[in-house]
Amino acid sequence: MSEMSEKTETTSDARRRILNIAVSTVLLETGFDAADKVSLETLTEMLQCFFAEVGNSAKGFCELSGRVEPVLGDVVMALINMGISLQGIEQYAARPNRHVIQPPQQAPAPRT
Amino acid sequence: MQMSRIGSPSVGMDDDGCAGHALGDFLLQLENYNPSIPDSVVAYYLNLTGFESQDPRLVRLIALASQKFLSDIVNDALQHCKMRTSNQINQSSKNQKGPKEKKYVMTMDDLAPALQEYGITAKKPHYFV
Numbered sequence: 001m002s003e004m005s006e007k008t009e010t011t012s013d014a015r016r017r018i019l020n021i022a023v024s025t026v027l028l029e030t031g032f033d034a035a036d037k038v039s040l041e042t043l044t045e046m047l048q049c050f051f052a053e054v055g056n057s058a059k060g061f062c063e064l065s066g067r068v069e070p071v072l073g074d075v076v077m078a079l080i081n082m083g084i085s086l087q088g089i090e091q092y093a094a095r096p097n098r099h100v101i102q103p104p105q106q107a108p109a110p111r112t
Numbered sequence: 113m114q115m116s117r118i119g120s121p122s123v124g125m126d127d128d129g130c131a132g133h134a135l136g137d138f139l140l141q142l143e144n145y146n147p148s149i150p151d152s153v154v155a156y157y158l159n160l161t162g163f164e165s166q167d168p169r170l171v172r173l174i175a176l177a178s179q180k181f182l183s184d185i186v187n188d189a190l191q192h193c194k195m196r197t198s199n200q201i202n203q204s205s206k207n208q209k210g211p212k213e214k215k216y217v218m219t220m221d222d223l224a225p226a227l228q229e230y231g232i233t234a235k236k237p238h239y240f241v
Contacts, residue, residue, distance in 0.1 A: 015153045022149045030186045035218035042234055050178045051154060055163035070165050072139055079177055090138055092180045103150035
């Protein structure tokens with residue numbers, strides 16, 4: 001049991017670490033030189049909550065219209081419903097000095 | 113009266129159509145685009161909530177939107193930080209002269225007012241280590 005919980009913690013840790021790197025990347029791009037642990041952790045938690053909220057909301061809109069797989073409209077509705085502005089997203093996507101985080105390596109399945 | 117009532121939604125629909133087209137075009141561009149956050153990580157968190165899409169472009173759109181959201185907040189926090197430090201430097205330069213190199217450090221003091229503008233109340237936990 002304890003092994004199990006430890007395992008789930010380490011697997012979610014890998015994604016969480018990448019979110020941490022993503023937040024740090026955004027901070028560096030914006031012009032911060034450093035951040036304290038509390039604010040970094042707050043932003044990481046917010047990013048994770050953002051994904052959870054968009055996913056939940058988009059799924060809700062999708063199922064409300066009787067579909068199984070979400071389409072663009074569902075995601076846009078979810079984002080707008082959350083009050084996220086999509087105004088300058090194309091300019092943001094094309095911004096210079098963009099940094100792409102390497103996707104995590106797939107761990108080999110443990111053999112018993 | 114009747115005319116205007118019929119007229120106004122169609123105007124709204126037109127606007128939606130334009131925005132939809134623009135976003136649709138943007139979605140096509142996302143085909144060959146890599147956001148900073150890897151697809152697999154975003155997809156994992158989306159799958160946790162039951163959102164399962166075969167289209168990686170939707171995942172990329174969400175990743176990009178989240179990053180922009182974060183970037184907007186952090187930019188606000190940076191402005192707060194700059195204002196705060198410039199006040200401090202003005203005060204300290206009266207006492208001791210000499211140029212001090214500026215290093216911007218994000219703290220909860222900057223982040224909390226920036227988040228407040230977005231309607232998010234963040235309080236510094238007292239016993240967080």
